[in-house]
Amino acid sequence: MARGKEATKEVEWRIKVEEDDTLKSKVVGCMWAVTAGLALKLCKFVKKAWELGVNDPRKFIHCLKVGMALSAVSLFYYWKPLYDGVGGNAMWAVMTVVVVFEYTAGATIYKTVNRMCGTSLAGFLGIGVHWVASRAGEQFEPIIVGVSLFLLASAATFSRFIPTIKARFDYGAMIFILTFCLVSISGYRVDELLVMAQYRMFTIIIGSILCIIVSLVIRPIWAGFELFVLVTGNLDKLANSLQCCVAQYFDGSETPDEDSDKQLLGYKCVLSSKATEESMANLARWEPTHGRFNFRHPWRQYVKIGASMRSCASCLDALIGCINSDNKASDEMKKNMRSISLKVGADCASVIREVANTMRKMRKSSKLDIRVTEMNSAAQELRSLLSCYPNLVHNAKRSTQTETAPSDIPLPAKVEISLMQIVQVVTVASLLIEIVARVEGIVEAVEELSDLANFQPEMCVKSKQHSPDSKISPDQQNDEETERTLQMV
């Protein structure tokens, strides 16, 4: 019996050990799997991040610039004379660099100017309030400071809701609140308020200047130029999409390759770039003259051009939707409309491309008017083709009758076609005509830009083009290089 029990125990123990072993191996295996999974995820993440940087190396450069600016400003700590020179307020210089240094030069300048203005305005006001409060006696001091703090902070917070202030001074309003609070209530504790304020202002100015220098001197990234590249690139994408869509419909390749699919969907970028365009335009106005852009370049007009492009792109979106619908058109009608529709599509695309060229060259194009006229006459031709096509639509009965009747208009096709069968082609034609009208909207917006920015007529340039190439400013060359890089991305 006892032996039997022992044996049972041994077996139990063995089973337990085995269970433990399997449990252990399971746990280890599980942990391995989790670790491997995490590592794999991390690897993928790092790879993605790396690709992000490789696709646009300026991101790497920006990171190095931030590192550089921070290393430079940290000298305030390491170098004793500097540290003592700002009375131990070096922290504010570091903070300024971290907070103010942004990707584009425009954003950096915007934040710098806002920070300096907000700080000085709030500093003066804070010291003033503190002075008044300290005269009012110890009893009233906290009350005066508290009430003014409450009122000014509320007012400044409200000002951030007002669109014009939000676009230009949002950051400044926040810094105003911060500084006013710190100065007015610190005054209650710190005796040498003025000296401290001086030191802080001084360190903030040093930090700001450092940021501006690093941001503007070492491979600057201009918000204005980014906006310019975005808008001109979107124009090209729109032109390609438009031409590609019309060509695919009428030439009907059933197996579109990846490349043409990518081209076809380029207009989606146009539809989704509103927010980027607006923020870029807001930042670009802070930038000084760079490359071919003046300080007062009409950046707002780029937003308008973007809006006209989006209106055109939404029409194109509807067109592509109609093309992809089940309801297929009759081949006859399609064949008859083919050449003129293709011409309208190609003409629209060439007008859009010419507009993009006008913007790139910053010269009033001599060809633009001709292109627009061509586009309009093609649209007119499409319209008149539609109006002289009554015979296409007839049903079986009538078609047997008409065959005996003399007809002075050559009938393109004597097959049975109902209205339903031509709906798609008619819609495509009609949307194409609408797109032509909207392309004219783009042309108008760009012409407005060329007036606002004083583009010269192209003629003057032609004669200049004979001058040696070396006359292209390095900035311009640089711009073109970057643009090429951006377009490859």
Place this chain on the structure above:
Amino acid sequence: MARGKEATKEVEWRIKVEEDDTLKSKVVGCMWAVTAGLALKLCKFVKKAWELGVNDPRKFIHCLKVGMALSAVSLFYYWKPLYDGVGGNAMWAVMTVVVVFEYTAGATIYKTVNRMCGTSLAGFLGIGVHWVASRAGEQFEPIIVGVSLFLLASAATFSRFIPTIKARFDYGAMIFILTFCLVSISGYRVDELLVMAQYRMFTIIIGSILCIIVSLVIRPIWAGFELFVLVTGNLDKLANSLQCCVAQYFDGSETPDEDSDKQLLGYKCVLSSKATEESMANLARWEPTHGRFNFRHPWRQYVKIGASMRSCASCLDALIGCINSDNKASDEMKKNMRSISLKVGADCASVIREVANTMRKMRKSSKLDIRVTEMNSAAQELRSLLSCYPNLVHNAKRSTQTETAPSDIPLPAKVEISLMQIVQVVTVASLLIEIVARVEGIVEAVEELSDLANFQPEMCVKSKQHSPDSKISPDQQNDEETERTLQMV
């Protein structure tokens, strides 16, 4: 002679005085004009700002909340035990409140969590680097600190470009850089680094908690709820625009009143709200359960619903463009298409409204399927009307012939109509059919939402509706109130 000279002088003097007088009065007048102009501008600005607040009183409330939070945190300065309790680091509490307090609860929580995580992570790392550096000897200390600063700051800056990190931890990455810099290089100067870090962390936590309490307790503004109101409101606007546009075209009131014009253009809001939707969805995920929304409510799905709405709106935009084009349709054809087109428009609108109701009630609608079926059958009717309308299109010659010919299909109109004249109606019909397809896209997106968020079928609710009204949670009532206010705006 002398007298004559004197007289001349006197006259000159008088002229001079008069000139001076006119100059003076001119300058004074000019200054008055400028002052008055500025005052007028200021008045207008203040009036506009005031209206902004009156239209949405929650903006005023937010400002008062900020004022309150700042007044509360400034107690750290006025109350000696508190001030001494945090070792004079009260500044960090004030700074936290200013920087972290945002309009929506989601944004405040996002910034709070990011600030705390970024600060603590960077604090530990900074102290670690400082510890390693201090062991390495005085010579290597600045080098080790400097290199690690450069590398970590660059890496953290780069991480802000990665979309997933940008959406969730952008602010945290910035705070990480800031804290790491301050801690690692302050360590070089400040002896009691650990104590200082402790105090700072403590004050930041106090400031954060204060912000969260004020933001979440006093009339909180939830990013999620705002997103919900935006999307459902946009659905209604889209439905109204769609119905209004079809009605205006077919019932052709030549003098549209302001009200219907406003309704017609409501869809523009849909087209331009992408950026707002995305930022709201990013912030909403930080919010705890509120009203009828759980912590893990699928906010991303609202962005998808928004995208499907935009696709529908861009088709509507093309439709309105085609309607406004010069090319007018024949009245006959229009009359024949009228009733069915109006039905399609109304059906689409009612499907969209039903979808909005589904979202508002958070219940799977029992009527939605019926409405969708109705809409599809109306679209099918429109299609079949188009296919049995071959006779409408015939030119003068044929129409004289056909009058003698027997016709078994009743001819709706025996007037001269060319294809050109029906292009517009056909396009409108075809775009309506396309819109129907896109409305189905919205329905799909909302159905996905109702699956993700576990909406209950409406049946269950019907029985519950008999319960007394008092069972509606105050939160829900509050929500509905706010929604009504928002819709009035």
